[in-house]
Amino acid sequence: MELVVEVKDLSIYYFTLSGVVKAVERVSFNIQRGEWLTFVGESGSGKSTVAYGIINLVPSPGKIVGGQALFEGKDLVKLPKEKLKELRGKEISMVFQDPMTSLDPLRKVGDQIVEVMIEHGIDEKEAWKKAKELLKSVNIPEDRLYYYPHQLSGGQRQRIIISTAMAFRPKLLIADEPTTALDVIVQDSIMDLLNEMKQEGTSIFFITHDISLAVERSDRMGIMYAGKLVEIGKVDQLIENPLHPYTSALFASMPDLWVDKEISAIPGFPPDLRTPPPGCRFHPRCSVFRERKDLKGICDKEEPKMVEVEKEHFVACHLYG
Ligand SMILES: Nc1ncnc2c1ncn2[C@@H]1O[C@H](COP(=O)(O)OP(=O)(O)O)[C@@H](O)[C@H]1O
Ligand SMILES: [Mg+2]
Known part of the structure; x- marks a missing residue:
């Protein structure tokens, strides 16, 4: 144990x-x-x-x-x-009740995911590729990367946050x-x-x-x-x-x-x-x-x-x- x-x-x-x-x-x-x-x-x-x-x-x-x-x-x-x-x-990752608290409303979702990946030492090109895979893994069309958080449903936002957290195990x-x-x-x-x-x-x-x-x-x-x-x-x-x-x-x-x-x-x-x-x-x-x-x-x-x-x-x- x-x-x-x-x-x-x-x-x-x-x-x-x-x-x-x-x-x-x-x-x-x-x-x-x-x-x-x-x-x-x-x-x-x-x-x-x-x-x-x-x-x-x-x-x-x-x-x-x-x-x-x-x-x-x-x-x-x-x-x-x-x-x-x-x-x-x-x-340690955290997920809250309101996924809007973890996303910047003024920036596109993809930019935010990629930024996190870069912080974790992944290069930019690879990060975009990974971000697309991530969305696919939770059944969200990859063009949503170019959307702002408010253009997604609450469930989509939460799935994106959790899948991003998952990527770093x-x-x-x-x-x-x-x-x-x-x-x-x-x-x-x-x-x-x-x-x-x-x-x-x-x-x-x-x-x-x-x-x-x-x-x-x-x-x-x-x-x-x-x-x-x-x-x-x-x-x-x-x-x-x-x-x-x-x-x-x-x-x-x-x-x-x-x-x-x-x-x-x-x-x-x-x-x-x-x-x-x-x-x-x-x-x-x-x-x-x-x-x-x-x-x-x-x-x-x-x-x-x-x-x-x-x-x-x-x-x-x-x-x-
Ligand atoms: N920022 C705060 N200022 C003062 N009291 C707070 C604050 N946040 C929570 N509390 C109080 O602390 C207690 C526990 O709250 P909380 O941890 O949010 O409970 P739960 O998550 O179970 O609903 C409650 O009495 C709440 O009113
Ligand atoms: Mg609470």
Whole structure:
């Protein structure tokens, strides 16, 4: 087992005028070579902040306030800016929800792809040839190289960005809701592309709020709630044996997963991360805590630690360990 990413006790806060947002609190996990790990969680649970954190690219007013993010053993939290930039272009690629954020709207798509290739040491003539092959490989007519980004569909833009990333065989691809803005068929083609990358040995860190997407393709899945990683394990383990009351509640609220099952929304709202609840951040919404008097003074006071309940299946909940 070879670890590409090791995140240890990573904490990230946003220092805003109205207070300190504790967006990510002591999150630890790792990703193996060629493994696909997906983080799932409601909007605002800290998924994107984790993604930015592991490549040390947290936007202001955010700051990594603790922990480590190791990439092949190097702590990116401590790496000098130039070294980081080098890694991010070559060994680590990122794909975001809106592909327009990765493309310059004022320049033709081909010029942009070729520029990236030249930066990677490919000469210009060869780069144009490769760019044409790239588009062909994702079923986009090669004359689109001479189009501006806005003249392409969202799906085409996203396929171009992912195929360009693929061309350099990064060791790690971070994909933050890359298919959220796309229709289902295009979504599938993007997931296929990511899967091809995985087959070639790239580790994938995928983020979604759509559990059915996570279940289909990932090896392992992590569940985030209010800035905390509350459960992580193999997809089958989580589906068959969800441990955290939040995981169970989240799955029960998903219509696509269990068609026959009665869908139940989770009562209440996620907390304001400037003032997260003490103890387990989920306790104010937890049905188990509500029903069991013996948990008073525990879940609402003490922060639960991650424990391994079955092999590779971890949970942070006072009901275990
Ligand atoms: N630039 C920012 N300034 C202040 N707070 C932010 C900023 N970006 C994100 N946050 C806050 O951090 C928390 C986590 O956000 P985010 O990582 O974007 O969650 P997710 O990706 O799961 O939707 C939220 O409470 C969000 O409001
Ligand atoms: Mg996000």
